[in-house]
Amino acid sequence: MLSPTPRTRHRRMKDNGRADRADLTAVLAAGLVAHLGVLVDGHPMVVPTVYGFDEQRIFLHGSVASRSLTVKNEVCVTVTVLDGLILARSVFEHGINYRSAMIYGVPVPVTDPDDLLYGLRLLTEHVAPGQWDYARPPSTKELAATTLLAVPLDEASVKISDGPPDDGDGPDAALGLWAGRLPVAATWGTPVADPLLPAGIEPPPHISNRTGRPITG
Amino acid sequence: MLSPTPRTRHRRMKDNGRADRADLTAVLAAGLVAHLGVLVDGHPMVVPTVYGFDEQRIFLHGSVASRSLTVKNEVCVTVTVLDGLILARSVFEHGINYRSAMIYGVPVPVTDPDDLLYGLRLLTEHVAPGQWDYARPPSTKELAATTLLAVPLDEASVKISDGPPDDGDGPDAALGLWAGRLPVAATWGTPVADPLLPAGIEPPPHISNRTGRPITG
Numbered sequence: 001m002l003s004p005t006p007r008t009r010h011r012r013m014k015d016n017g018r019a020d021r022a023d024l025t026a027v028l029a030a031g032l033v034a035h036l037g038v039l040v041d042g043h044p045m046v047v048p049t050v051y052g053f054d055e056q057r058i059f060l061h062g063s064v065a066s067r068s069l070t071v072k073n074e075v076c077v078t079v080t081v082l083d084g085l086i087l088a089r090s091v092f093e094h095g096i097n098y099r100s101a102m103i104y105g106v107p108v109p110v111t112d113p114d115d116l117l118y119g120l121r122l123l124t125e126h127v128a129p130g131q132w133d134y135a136r137p138p139s140t141k142e143l144a145a146t147t148l149l150a151v152p153l154d155e156a157s158v159k160i161s162d163g164p165p166d167d168g169d170g171p172d173a174a175l176g177l178w179a180g181r182l183p184v185a186a187t188w189g190t191p192v193a194d195p196l197l198p199a200g201i202e203p204p205p206h207i208s209n210r211t212g213r214p215i216t217g
Numbered sequence: 218m219l220s221p222t223p224r225t226r227h228r229r230m231k232d233n234g235r236a237d238r239a240d241l242t243a244v245l246a247a248g249l250v251a252h253l254g255v256l257v258d259g260h261p262m263v264v265p266t267v268y269g270f271d272e273q274r275i276f277l278h279g280s281v282a283s284r285s286l287t288v289k290n291e292v293c294v295t296v297t298v299l300d301g302l303i304l305a306r307s308v309f310e311h312g313i314n315y316r317s318a319m320i321y322g323v324p325v326p327v328t329d330p331d332d333l334l335y336g337l338r339l340l341t342e343h344v345a346p347g348q349w350d351y352a353r354p355p356s357t358k359e360l361a362a363t364t365l366l367a368v369p370l371d372e373a374s375v376k377i378s379d380g381p382p383d384d385g386d387g388p389d390a391a392l393g394l395w396a397g398r399l400p401v402a403a404t405w406g407t408p409v410a411d412p413l414l415p416a417g418i419e420p421p422p423h424i425s426n427r428t429g430r431p432i433t434g
Binding site for chain 2: 048076098142195197207215
């Protein structure tokens with residue numbers, strides 16, 4: 001699609017400059033799991049998957065979408081970060097505060113060995129920074145067994161809902177009810193060692209230092 | 218569809234008894250946001266939305282999917298709860314621990330006034346138990362402006378990944394690297410009052426008591 005699409009609240013990232021792209025990458029940086037929507041036998045299927053990204057592409061593990069890849073269909077990749085609840089005076093004005101990015105594009109299987117390593121590194125480092133250099137890198141055989149998809153970050157929309165409920169200056173304010181936000185605080189917990197791990201091997205600092213820190217930016 | 222579908226790892230809830238249904242409702246109870254996959258102009262679109270559910274149906278706010286509702290297309294509703302990271306000795310064995318439910322069905326707009334109130338109550342109480350009776354209920358005008366969808370819980374699949382990494386008894390164990398899980402702890406934060414709220418109105422206990430508690434079951 002070379003022209004803006006009819007989908008609402010939609011932006012072509014190439015056309016809309018730095019502000020939109022910064023919003024997009026901020027949401028992608030804050031999220032951990034994407035929901036990939038693919039067409040399977042004419043019906044939408046939505047599967048959760050981890051991802052990595054750079055300025056041009058979002059990378060996804062492709063096994064989840066393998067059946068849809070026989071056709072070069074457009075997919076939708078949605079990353080949502082839940083920030084909290086909006087608790088209003090009226091049921092009608094309740095909602096959630098969240099940041100969400102929706103990316104539309106035709107996924108490209110990553111087959112070039114260097115590009116595959118590059119994408120897998122982005123994916124690993126997005127989820128667990130420091131882990132790519134700590135863990136054993138993929139072997140040639142493992143790389144051959146890995147399906148990685150890249151979706152260009154060319155067409156995307158970003159929605160951000162924050163702030164208080166909407167009925168603070170309407171008639172419902174007179175009800176005297178409490179209203180506001182209830183934030184969600186998602187943090188990393190304490191590392192749990194593999195039961196098969198020999199005694200004396202401690203988690204590396206890039207893992208243990210995360211405990212108590214927010215998982216979203 | 219009256220016969221089992223060809224989609225893999227798929228279960229017809231009516232046929233597979235209580236264990237599968239209990240798995241499904243446990244995931245739905247633990248999650249807060251669903252990702253709704255709908256077909257728009259032949260392409261999948263994935264939108265985040267809150268939901269409520271009972272034993273038969275999942276209820277979703279319909280405005281997000283309004284354009285797709287001109288056709289009675291099947292949708293996919295996916296609820297994912299992230300439990301943590303699987304940190305293995307090899308990059309290849311990394312992954313996430315999660316619980317996920319995928320529900321397939323044709324959404325039915327809820328138009329009966331009693332059923333609409335019933336579904337909205339489930340939705341509100343799932344996100345904020347106690348809030349339906351605390352807040353002002355929807356007016357007739359508000360109900361008329363509300364689009365609620367119900368998707369039957371008849372065809373669904375549940376995937377649960379937990380436990381340690383998979384390479385603890387392979388050759389990579391000899392690398393001497395730490396491996397295990399890094400849990401995600403999502404808790405409710407401290408309520409933030411609407412800036413327009415008059416002084417002296419405190420959050421009700423059903424809200425303030427949530428602070429520090431896990432958001433997922």
